[in-house]
Amino acid sequence: MNNATASDAARLDLSFVRRADRTVIDRRMFAWPFVLTRSFHVDPDRPDCLSVIVQTASGAVHGEDSLAQRLMLGPGTAVCLTNQGATSVHRADPTVRAVETVRLDVASSASLEYLPEPRILFPDAALSQTIELDCATDAYALIFDAFTMHDPCGGARYFRELESTFCLRRSGGEPLLMERTRLFRPDRRIFCGYGAFGSVFIVLPPAHDLRKLQGKLTAALERIKGLYGAVSASPAQAGLAIRLAALDLRYLRQAFENIKPIYREAIVDQLRSENLSATG
Template identity: 30%
Template sequence: MTSHWPQARVAHALQPPQSAARSGRFELALSRHGARTHIGRQYVSYPFHMTRPFALDAAIPSLLTVYQQSSSGGLYRDDRLLSRFDVGAGASGHVTTQAATVVHDCHGQPAHQATEIVLEDGSFLALTPDPLVLFPGAACSSVTRATLAPGAVLLLSDAFALHDPEGRGRPFDRLEAKVDIRDADGRLLVRDNLDVCGLQLAGTASPIGEWKVASNFMLLGAPDRLPTPDELAALGRQERQIAGITALPNGAGWGVRCLAADAIAARGIAECLFVLAVAAAFGQRPVPRRK
């Protein structure tokens, strides 16, 4: 059921530019009650859709899973989509998608996505959408801003794949992604910027070669609730995938960049990192998520 989110609550949130284009909002607050996490305020508008939350992990009752769904068939030119997640003290959430998201030909007018995340003391959020699938002419710009209180943990996933339905190797237009991570006092911890033109990845001179899916992860927060370097070193050892792991500035956590030969290999490394993140934060491995 969709309920209204008080406007004052999002007055300082990321706001998509005003436009006559299609716009949508997905706003969710999670709070801890006893051993469990529950949904508080929520606002979901087209093209977003949400059914009910799922308590999938009997051994981790505080971890609530939500599927952020779309009923529109993907992203289109000049879409303006806003997501906001507020996770209360001690609450835990996993937000993922039902499948990959197609970005259609945007005819020079990029689709825009904005995400704002606020994590309170001791909270946990894994935001792990499936990859964007960039069709010929696709253009997408995303901005993510997150604020972490002491003891909080955040897993961010951002991935894309290239696909020409006609098999002619036509490139996408452009992909931009900006991420800012701050502490509870507003101090900048990490800033990451991606700006790539489809022509740069086209043909035999592509810097990613024959790899089909590129993924970028950030695992941030309290060091005692993050995987160790030795645990992360196992990533990318399987066939059809490679991974690089970097310590993020200001002791913020870990950055993981991956290339995969196909969607199956990309999903495998994403699932492995999610398992490591949950096990480190809660001392228990999560059950597999169905898609």
């Protein structure tokens, strides 16, 4: 359904609940350019997990766009959300920039994989994006954020501005992690030859062995040629943060594909341990 008016900021507003051992959508609201079609239960390791693909009618982010998303995961739900492909961010007039805000609320025992495809920043693009994640203490989250650059003329023209903020809270408390990045009219020298960049945030309950998980992730990233990666613990033992720089987008995608199964393995192992404790 679409209840937004033309004057509203474009939005996607989804709420998820657990019913009959599966996650389903119980509220879906979207306004142009967002489009939401059928969702699926396709994960053999997590049959309760709902896979959602968000599409955009415009296929790109334009100079004066104002985009807002909210995902609310109820207790015990499991959601994997991605979009239809890498999103182009086109040039903006000198006095404007596109704005995107994403709010993610993950309730007790829920798990969220928020896996948008990378942004492709065209010459003179300007984008300000914010991701706010509020994750219950016993919940899980995997958040991807990435961008690359493209000059259709084959030159070395870059975007005008990129401002990115990630904020992590646990159970509505004070921010545990606040990461901000701002690049304004970047010079090619600051990229040191790399062409694609990404951040990954893994949020886990306190019971997990972060050092062991950090070692697995580091080993997986070291095997990828054309990639520089660093894995560090988040404040208050809330999880792990990963920074990535790649020669081009294919190496960044490979890194994401290596990170995802390690994160899922951590969830499955924890669920098995909890089930054994409950039956024992």
